[in-house]
Amino acid sequence: MITRNLLVLPDDLPVPEDDNACAHLEGADMPTIALGSTSGIKVNLGLESGISVVYFYPMTGRPDAPPMIGWNEIPGARGCTLQSCSFRDHHADLLELGAKVYGVSAQSSEDQKEAVQRLHLPFELLSDSSFHLTTVMRLPTFTYNSLRLIKRLTLIIKDGSIRRVFYPVFPPNENAINVIVWLQNNNV
Numbered sequence: 001m002i003t004r005n006l007l008v009l010p011d012d013l014p015v016p017e018d019d020n021a022c023a024h025l026e027g028a029d030m031p032t033i034a035l036g037s038t039s040g041i042k043v044n045l046g047l048e049s050g051i052s053v054v055y056f057y058p059m060t061g062r063p064d065a066p067p068m069i070g071w072n073e074i075p076g077a078r079g080c081t082l083q084s085c086s087f088r089d090h091h092a093d094l095l096e097l098g099a100k101v102y103g104v105s106a107q108s109s110e111d112q113k114e115a116v117q118r119l120h121l122p123f124e125l126l127s128d129s130s131f132h133l134t135t136v137m138r139l140p141t142f143t144y145n146s147l148r149l150i151k152r153l154t155l156i157i158k159d160g161s162i163r164r165v166f167y168p169v170f171p172p173n174e175n176a177i178n179v180i181v182w183l184q185n186n187n188v
Contacts, residue, residue, distance in 0.1 A: 009079055009171060016076030016168035021140035022153055025165045030157055033133045035126040036109045038116045043102065043126055045133075045157065051099040051188055052157045053179055055169075056139060057083055058149040059107050060115040074144065076152050079172030080105075083152070084119055086176040091122045094176070097183045099156075102126050106134070106150055140167075154179060158188050 032046035045054060057080040061068065072078050087094070087101050094101055101123040105112065112125035128134050131148065134141060140151040153167040154175055164182055169175045 009082060009173065013072060013078055013171075014075040015170050016152075018168055019140070021138075021151070022165050022167040024138065025155065025162050028137075028162050030155075030160050030162060031133060031136045032160075033136060035104065035128055035133060037102075037124040037126050038109055038113045039124050040109075043124065045102065045126075046160050048100065048157065049159055051097070051183070052102060053087075053094060053099045053154065054102045054104060054157060055083060055087060055152075055154040055175060056104045056150045057152050057172075058142075058144075059105055059147075060084060060112070060119075062114070062118075068144070071144065074142065076168050076170060077142075077144070077149075079152075081115075081119065083169070083172035083175050084115065084121060084125075086173045087123070088119060088121050090176040090180060093180055094183075097180065099179075099183060104128055104133070104150070106131060106148065156182065156188065163188055 030046035032044055034042035034044040037043045058077055060080045084103055103125045106129050108129055109127045116125055134150055141148050152169045154169055155162050156164040
């Protein structure tokens with residue numbers, strides 16, 4: 001059995017550059033599109049009240065899966081497990097700030113359920129496997145071995161309105177802390 005350590009980032013990862021692919025999002029309203037969740041219900045981020053922190057990520061790797069050849073060379077691809085664990089580890093801090101947390105990827109809810117159980121995530125992961133939300137929001141994507149994946153970005157949403165966009169997100173394990181600092185310093 002192959003085992004990989006998904007909790008360590010290589011030192012030589014390429015840093016993603018801001019290509020302005022998310023410049024149109026800040027101040028926009030979240031579309032009212034329901035996504036399947038790991039709890040089996042539909043979540044409509046555009047109708048959520050209060051503050052929601054929504055991090056979009058390419059895909060959560062599995063430690064028992066074969067290595068993804070070339071994955072580390074794609075700027076911003078590596079680190080989904082670390083990012084999710086960081087939001088897990090800071091979940092209580094985010095709740096204290098009044099924020100709900102969701103992760104979104106193009107993976108199936110079944111694949112996401114495995115990650116929620118293995119990583120002990122206290123929040124739901126949402127599946128945009130049809131790319132309906134991604135397309136409507138014009139979110140940046142990339143292709144890896146014929147898979148279309150969402151680039152890593154994080155939104156702070158209040159009552160359906162996008163208040164802050166983090167893009168690109170690097171390193172991914174610092175994303176939750178950066179969100180907390182922003183929430184502490186801004187009257188959302």
